[in-house]
Amino acid sequence: MSAPGKLTIETPEQVSLDFALASVGSRFLALALDTIVQASAIAAVILVALAGLVATGVAWRGVGVWVEAAALLILFTLYYGYFGAFEALWSGQTPGKRVVGLRVLSVTGRPVSVSEAILRNVVRVADQLPGIYAVGILFVLVTGRNQRLGDLAAGTVVVHERPLAAPRDAEPARRTSRSRHGAHRLDVEEIAVVETFLRRRSDLSAEARLRAARQIAARFQTRLGIAPVEEEEAFLEEIVAEYRGAGRYR
DSSP states (O other): OOOTTEEEEEOTTSOEEEEEBOOHHHHHHHHHHHHHHHHHHHHHHHHHHHHHHHHHHHHOTTHHHHHHHHHHHHHHHHHHHHHHHHHHHTTSOOHHHHHHTEEEEETTSSBOOHHHHHHHHHTHHHHTTTTTSHHHHHHHHHSTTOOOHHHHHHTEEEEEOOOOOOOSSSOHHHHTOOOOOOGGGSOHHHHHHHHHHHHHGGGSOHHHHHHHHHHHHHHHHHHHTOOOOSOHHHHHHHHHHHHHHTTOOO
């Protein structure tokens, strides 16, 4: 069972990993940043639409209606689709969440799916009531996993994520290795297991960290048809770097 303020999950390798749940303050900071980005995009669309109306009003009066319709469609998408689209495409992050260091996950610890990202943001309309996110704040404060209504509906949580720790004992050449392990054959869930371990390894005891690294590395060596390696953590770092370098995961 997760302790207050934490989400504890079990990896397929039977290693418990803790995620710090995002508080109201950090979530609102991310929301404020996203609102600035969203408002800037909306303002830019309005300016472009006005310029288009002026131009079409002079030359092609009938085109102005289509300019208005296109602008309204884009504005609707920006307002209602901003959060869901970013969270679906950026593995649970928006620009604001990325700056603050937050990520949306399933309550099971796996990356948020497209359907979950859409559902949690459809319910955002209710969380916003009566206009200052009062409903959302209330539910974050009273639920055990700091979940707003959208999170409860979609089965998601918002957690703090730490950047991947740099290997302390790996050789510089090993850290910048571009060797090809065939990481493109892995899927998002498999890479998420590796990234979760690498983010949380410093919280494990030396014995548990070594055991987990060996178990996870052995799993992916078998999966990719690679001979056993001596430095399991360096191997896992290379797998993630290769997968990210191919543009497959964010």
